[in-house]
Amino acid sequence: MNRLFFSLLIVLLFCGTGKTYAVDRVVIRSITVDNPDKWNENIYLIADKDGIDYKNFTVQVGDIGRNLYDFPNWYNYSYEPKLYKEDLNGDKLEDIIVVLVRGAGTSVSEKEIHILHQGYAEFNDFQEVPVEPIDDAVKRLVKMEQKGNVITVLIGKKKYEVDYSKFGYSTPVCPPGFGSIEEYEPKSGILYGTTNVFVTIPEAYIGSLNVTYAWDGKMYKAVSVIFEAKS
Structure with a gap:
């Protein structure tokens, strides 16, 4: 698993206040294929960095940015989440697995899992499916x-x-x-x-x-x- 070291700086303007606030939009995790012809198989986990936490997630499939899956309600506390790509349901298509930290502290590390099934390989079509906590x-x-x-x-x-x-x-x-x-x-x-x-x-x-x-x-x-x- 490779990590992509860059961030996108998004400037949000709040009308009527005259103030400008900056939010870091970052690539937290990535899985890239060591083959330039398979750029459409690369996976990026993107989110807003809020102090030590992450929120408002997007899963990007491929390098162009056409295949974006937004999850505004996902939240990761403190430590960085994990990202995997593996066929879990036996259909010979690789699924995307995201493990978030929903609580952390002394001797505490509670997790939350999200799985995106791949429907059609040629279209990079993914859909989140339920997981029993x-x-x-x-x-x-x-x-x-x-x-x-x-x-x-x-x-x-x-x-x-x-x-x-x-x-x-x-x-x-x-x-x-x-x-x-x-x-x-x-x-x-x-x-x-x-x-x-x-x-x-x-x-x-x-x-x-x-x-x-x-x-x-x-x-x-x-x-x-x-x-x-x-x-």
């Missing part, structure tokens, strides 16, 4: 219980048990939960998501939930979850 997937597929020092994670017929006292944590002040640290990543044509399991935030991490997604014809939905205990 990882927190919704965990609520649907995972149950967690606490008895004394033991946390039980139930996924279908699979049962995992963790004695959090072995990590030196004090007694939890709340039931076991999940979240805090999230990630989405495509690998070899499959979308994966991960999220933490904890008994208190931020120090009492006891493991992670690894989610596998699949395209069901209408959306990307979680089809399996595995719990990986902290070693």
